[in-house]
Amino acid sequence: MTKNVIKDVVIVGGGTAGWISAAVIQRLLGATVSVNLIESEDIGTVGVGEATIPPITLLNNMLGIDEKAFIRETNATMKLAIRFENWRVNGEQYYHTFGAPGKSFAFCQFHHYFKRAQQLGLEDSLWDYDLNYLACEAGKFAHIASPDPIIEMPYAYHFDASLYARFLRKKCEQMGVTRTEGIITSVQQNADSGYIDSVTLKDGKKISGDLFVDCSGFRGLLIQQTLNTGYEDWSHWLPCDRAVAMPSERHEKTSPFTRSIAHTAGWQWRIPLQHRNGNGLVYSSHHYTDDQALDILSSNLETAPIGDPKYIHFRTGRRRKQWHKNVIAVGLSGGFLEPLESTSIHLIQSAVVRLVHLFPHDGIKQKQIEEYNKQSQMEFEQIRDFIILHYHVNERNDSQFWKDVRNMEVPESLMHKIELFTASGNLFRAQNDLFLESSWLQVLMGQGVKAGDYHPLANGMSEKKLFELMASIKKIKNEPVGKLASHDDFLREYCRLQRP
Numbered sequence: 001m002t003k004n005v006i007k008d009v010v011i012v013g014g015g016t017a018g019w020i021s022a023a024v025i026q027r028l029l030g031a032t033v034s035v036n037l038i039e040s041e042d043i044g045t046v047g048v049g050e051a052t053i054p055p056i057t058l059l060n061n062m063l064g065i066d067e068k069a070f071i072r073e074t075n076a077t078m079k080l081a082i083r084f085e086n087w088r089v090n091g092e093q094y095y096h097t098f099g100a101p102g103k104s105f106a107f108c109q110f111h112h113y114f115k116r117a118q119q120l121g122l123e124d125s126l127w128d129y130d131l132n133y134l135a136c137e138a139g140k141f142a143h144i145a146s147p148d149p150i151i152e153m154p155y156a157y158h159f160d161a162s163l164y165a166r167f168l169r170k171k172c173e174q175m176g177v178t179r180t181e182g183i184i185t186s187v188q189q190n191a192d193s194g195y196i197d198s199v200t201l202k203d204g205k206k207i208s209g210d211l212f213v214d215c216s217g218f219r220g221l222l223i224q225q226t227l228n229t230g231y232e233d234w235s236h237w238l239p240c241d242r243a244v245a246m247p248s249e250r251h252e253k254t255s256p257f258t259r260s261i262a263h264t265a266g267w268q269w270r271i272p273l274q275h276r277n278g279n280g281l282v283y284s285s286h287h288y289t290d291d292q293a294l295d296i297l298s299s300n301l302e303t304a305p306i307g308d309p310k311y312i313h314f315r316t317g318r319r320r321k322q323w324h325k326n327v328i329a330v331g332l333s334g335g336f337l338e339p340l341e342s343t344s345i346h347l348i349q350s351a352v353v354r355l356v357h358l359f360p361h362d363g364i365k366q367k368q369i370e371e372y373n374k375q376s377q378m379e380f381e382q383i384r385d386f387i388i389l390h391y392h393v394n395e396r397n398d399s400q401f402w403k404d405v406r407n408m409e410v411p412e413s414l415m416h417k418i419e420l421f422t423a424s425g426n427l428f429r430a431q432n433d434l435f436l437e438s439s440w441l442q443v444l445m446g447q448g449v450k451a452g453d454y455h456p457l458a459n460g461m462s463e464k465k466l467f468e469l470m471a472s473i474k475k476i477k478n479e480p481v482g483k484l485a486s487h488d489d490f491l492r493e494y495c496r497l498q499r500p
């Protein structure tokens with residue numbers, strides 16, 4: 001144990017990571033610690049990060065955020081899925097929805113029954129049994145509260161990243177977080193322990209703390225530039241290393257899903273917001289120059305651009321230790337995985353919740369650090385595998401990029417999962433994996449990977465009964481869709497928005 005009671009928490013950075021960290025720590029630990037956030041408007045934030053996944057609703061609830069105010073103030077829309085276009089082959093698309101196709105049975109997953117039914121002549125697609133998909137295709141949304149999980153419709157949001165940071169800042173300041181504006185120019189460490197004692201701003205002001213949360217973005221001001229913690233590079237598996245982002249005018253109708261459109265050496269996101277579309281191209285700088293990337297993005301916008309392009313460089317991987325000495329790296333300072341599955345904001349949420357669980361109230365203990373780092377590593381690696389899957393199991397032959405990612409060696413953990421599925425149809429969620437079996441199933445099948453077999457338990461009913469079961473699940477999934485409002489009507493009525 002090396003530091004005494006933790007009273008003063010200093011958060012370095014006021015992007016999404018900084019403000020989420022401040023809000024969670026203040027809300028849950030504010031009775032015993034003070035929270036001081038330092039940010040610099042001159043440096044600014046990364047300014048992207050607009051699509052989320054369902055656990056964000058838990059974060060908002062925990063912070064006591066009113067959903068209607070949140071949607072209004074961040075220009076948010078609802079998100080039920082990501083539509084992947086051109087990923088397996090050009091011209092084809094599939095959805096990864098937040099729902100679950102079919103119904104979960106106690107001992108035998110739905111996809112085994114589905115596979116047997118297919119072998120017996122069923123012509124439906126997996127997604128015909130998924131309420132989220134059906135609502136996406138119909139452009140509809142509603143909150144569906146049902147005690148029966150078969151008709152749940154899990155959702156997340158798209159929002160304007162800078163409005164979200166502003167929204168959280170207001171919330172944090174109401175809760176008692178102190179904000180300090182200024183550029184940190186030097187960092188003071190304890191001569192014996194190497195722990196950070198304080199940071200000094202350009203105007204000479206010194207801010208001391210017991211625990212520092214490094215939310216300074218890619219630069220990793222404390223975790224890397226000061227403590228030199230090191231970085232595990234995953235770019236041999238995920239070769240995209242740049243993005244160009246450019247907003248465009250909104251579509252007349254907003255869709256309740258993100259689009260991810262594969263190109264010859266990367267992919268494009270399209271995120272519908274109330275006031276504009278968020279767009280960007282994630283690409284490999286070994287295959288496209290920046291100008292080529294901008295050309296591809298510009299010619300695939302669909303609506304008129306309304307801002308200048310912004311280029312972002314990144315290196316996929318993770319900080320070797322997310323927690324080192326008295327510094328915890330949260331957000332981009334802790335590592336980066338491209339936004340293909342919108343996981344970065346979730347990683348922030350999960351990192352700060354983990355910190356709360358392991359909070360060193362009466363002094364930092366090495367075992368807490370080890371546990372924190374072990375859990376972080378597992379989480380990063382599981383998401384990494386899921387993202388690699390999208391690239392690796394492609395059937396595109398139109399560029400060297402797609403051939404290379406198809407032929408590359410992938411992590412053993414991912415290989416095992418793919419081989420198990422192709423051998424037997426078995427699919428298991430690894431311990432604490434963010435992505436459930438239904439997510440893996442949709443991406444595997446969407447990318448054209450076929451289950452090798454189905455479980456014999458699916459033979460436990462006659463053919464007639466099996467087809468009756470499929471028909472009844474399909475009916476249950478389809479029934480709510482007709483009653484849902486259009487996505488735009490939902491936003492207008494639920495949040496009393498003025499827009500058409």
Ligand SMILES: Cc1cc2nc3c(=O)[nH]c(=O)nc-3n(C[C@H](O)[C@H](O)[C@H](O)COP(=O)(O)OP(=O)(O)OC[C@H]3O[C@@H](n4cnc5c(N)ncnc54)[C@H](O)[C@@H]3O)c2cc1C
Binds near residue numbers: 013038215216243245
């Ligand atoms: C192209 C791209 C697309 C993305 N899309 C998504 C998405 O759809 N969904 C998703 O979940 N995530 C997405 N992300 C990730 C998401 O943008 C980040 O996780 C999120 O914005 C958090 O960033 P941050 O707060 O860690 O860093 P930043 O936003 O960079 O904030 C860093 C902060 O540190 C401050 N700072 C730095 N140095 C100093 C200093 N010396 N003194 C004082 N202050 C300092 C800055 O002023 C700023 O306030 C995307 C990322 C990229 C690159």
